[in-house]
Amino acid sequence: MRLVQADEMRELDREATRRFGIPGLLLMENAGLSIVDVILKRFWDNKPQGKRILILAGPGNNGGDGFVVGRHLFNRGAEVKILITAPPDSYGGDAEVNLKIVSEMGIPLRVLEPERLREVEEMLAGADLVLDALFGTGFRGVPREPVASLIRLVNKAGKAVVAVDLPSGLEADTGRVAGDCVRAQVTVTMGMPKIGLYLEPGAQYAGEVVVGDISFPPELKTEEGGNYYLVDEEMVAAALPERLPTQHKGDFGHVLVIGGTRGYTGAAALASNAALRSGAGLVTAVVPEDLYPVAAAKLTEVMTFPAPGKDGGFDAGACAALMGLFGRATVLAVGPGLGQGEGTVSFLRELLERTDLPAVLDADALNILARDRRILTDPLFAERRKRWILTPHPGEMARLCGTGVGEIQSDRIGVAVRASREWGTTVVLKGARTVIAAPGSPVFINPTGNPGLASGGTGDVLAGLVAGLLAQGIAPVEAAFSGAFIHGLAADRIARQKGMAGLVAGDLLEEIPVVLELLARRKRSWRG
Ligand SMILES: NC(=O)C1=CN([C@@H]2O[C@H](COP(=O)(O)OP(=O)(O)OC[C@H]3O[C@@H](n4cnc5c(N)ncnc54)[C@H](O)[C@@H]3O)[C@@H](O)[C@H]2O)[C@H](O)CC1
Numbered sequence: 272m273r274l275v276q277a278d279e280m281r282e283l284d285r286e287a288t289r290r291f292g293i294p295g296l297l298l299m300e301n302a303g304l305s306i307v308d309v310i311l312k313r314f315w316d317n318k319p320q321g322k323r324i325l326i327l328a329g330p331g332n333n334g335g336d337g338f339v340v341g342r343h344l345f346n347r348g349a350e351v352k353i354l355i356t357a358p359p360d361s362y363g364g365d366a367e368v369n370l371k372i373v374s375e376m377g378i379p380l381r382v383l384e385p386e387r388l389r390e391v392e393e394m395l396a397g398a399d400l401v402l403d404a405l406f407g408t409g410f411r412g413v414p415r416e417p418v419a420s421l422i423r424l425v426n427k428a429g430k431a432v433v434a435v436d437l438p439s440g441l442e443a444d445t446g447r448v449a450g451d452c453v454r455a456q457v458t459v460t461m462g463m464p465k466i467g468l469y470l471e472p473g474a475q476y477a478g479e480v481v482v483g484d485i486s487f488p489p490e491l492k493t494e495e496g497g498n499y500y501l502v503d504e505e506m507v508a509a510a511l512p513e514r515l516p517t518q519h520k521g522d523f524g525h526v527l528v529i530g531g532t533r534g535y536t537g538a539a540a541l542a543s544n545a546a547l548r549s550g551a552g553l554v555t556a557v558v559p560e561d562l563y564p565v566a567a568a569k570l571t572e573v574m575t576f577p578a579p580g581k582d583g584g585f586d587a588g589a590c591a592a593l594m595g596l597f598g599r600a601t602v603l604a605v606g607p608g609l610g611q612g613e614g615t616v617s618f619l620r621e622l623l624e625r626t627d628l629p630a631v632l633d634a635d636a637l638n639i640l641a642r643d644r645r646i647l648t649d650p651l652f653a654e655r656r657k658r659w660i661l662t663p664h665p666g667e668m669a670r671l672c673g674t675g676v677g678e679i680q681s682d683r684i685g686v687a688v689r690a691s692r693e694w695g696t697t698v699v700l701k702g703a704r705t706v707i708a709a710p711g712s713p714v715f716i717n718p719t720g721n722p723g724l725a726s727g728g729t730g731d732v733l734a735g736l737v738a739g740l741l742a743q744g745i746a747p748v749e750a751a752f753s754g755a756f757i758h759g760l761a762a763d764r765i766a767r768q769k770g771m772a773g774l775v776a777g778d779l780l781e782e783i784p785v786v787l788e789l790l791a792r793r794k795r796s797w798r799g
């Protein structure tokens with residue numbers, strides 16, 4: 272599903288008027304009607320008579336939408352009260368037109384006054400539903416007083432809240448909440464869904480998001496050419512390869528998982544099994560030779576290969592022993608349990624310099640690259656980096672970018688986009704609402720997953736899953752967003768069955784094939 276920034280939305284608004292002659296007043300009317308529809312159907316069971324709604328209307332067109340809602344619900348017999356946060360004569364344009372109409376209709380209208388907030392509490396107590404029409408895409412910074420106090424009163428009142436376009440206080444493009452923000456049960460977003468509604472914490476404040484139809488012609492609402500997309504089943508199902516009867520395991524690639532040093536053989540095992548579960552044809556786990564017996568004992572369907580190493584790490588010169596393997600491999604997954612020993616650091620550098628296989632770089636591979644980023648920027652490896660997928664969590668990303676986790680989390684899309692452009696590679700910035708960015712590609716936001724994934728080894732499973740998809744010939748960006756989606760959906764299905772607390776990485780291995788089959792069935796049903 273395509274997502275838009277506030278500026279994109281404003282441009283579409285202008286285009287609707289300029290290109291198709293749809294006046295802003297008509298867009299506002301349709302916006303209001305789409306909200307009325309949600310209120311009647313989801314909150315009032317189509318029986319508005321006598322229902323009490325308090326409409327909080329801000330100084331701009333978001334408030335204008337609120338006036339339209341008030342008019343229609345008043346006409347349908349609801350008890351409507353409107354609280355405006357700016358003096359009536361400060362309104363202009365379409366909002367002013369609609370303010371005048373509701374005033375002429377005699378709908379009770381009050382101006383918010385800082386010294387009379389107690390009366391606002393009473394108004395809230397006397398309402399069945401609150402409409403948040405304070406701010407939309409024109410919001411900036413933090414809500415100023417007395418609106419900030421009003422927002423806090425709304426959130427304290429415990430009433431059902433419907434937000435117009437965005438919950439007020441939320442930054443449309445980043446999902447950031449810098450100050451107070453309305454917590455809504457439902458947000459009716461106009462025309463096209465805004466990015467901030469699908470990023471944390473914005474998604475928590477927005478509640479369920481409904482896209483309001485404001486009569487944009489299809490050409491304006493096109494899914495094509497967007498800069499941002501919410502990953503959905505259709506996109507992932509379309510990316511997954513068909514498995515034809517005539518095909519054999521050689522057709523589905525061979526993943527080399529390189530890692531599994533002392534104490535972390537489990538990481539390599541999880542990543543290796545995840546690669547197999549994703550549908551890869553063959554998987555080989557490459558571990559230091561002194562841990563080979565441990566890995567071999569853990570792995571059945573996954574082949575194991577002992578690489579020169581001691582004390583649980585790889586020898587600096589271990590790469591030479593792998594050259595034969597590279598000829599038979601399709602993709603590398605480097606990092607799960609790799610460790611950061613001295614020999615391993617040299618080994619990784621030589622590995623990435625000597626093979627141009629597509630690679631998923633995760634965990635300690637990223638931590639090693641963070642200490643010596645030359646290979647991420649060296650023009651000599653630019654071509655090769657196009658075939659890499661980096662899968663950092665926020666801490667690893669902070670080290671890679673030489674900054675703090677706070678900076679990473681405060682602008683997850685911007686950070687991922689800049690890094691992917693600077694390094695010329697696909698970046699999967701993990702976390703709540705994983706962000707996938709790559710040069711020349713739209714940005715993808717993954718909606719699946721839950722806090723149950725904050726458990727050891729789930730990252731190893733994701734790395735293996737993405738590598739397995741890459742090995743099957745899926746392009747890096749598609750493999751990245753599909754892996755994140757499948758990984759998170761598997762976790763959501765497990766959480767529904769067993770709860771989040773007890774979710775362990777191994778559970779994902781069982782659920783991944785189920786999710787793949789579910790997507791394959793959906794794909795067949797769409798094909799008809
Ligand atoms: N196609 C569409 O998307 C349509 C959208 N509509 C609605 O219009 C708003 C956008 O309206 P706009 O007037 O540009 O901005 P807002 O209503 O969000 O008002 C912002 C207003 O508030 C003031 N302000 C901004 N930041 C703060 C702050 N931190 N504290 C206090 N005050 C603040 C500032 O003066 C701004 O002017 C969109 O969201 C939709 O709801 C159309 O009605 C229909 C088509």
Ligand SMILES: [K+]
Nearest residue numbers: 403406435437
């Ligand atoms: K709002």
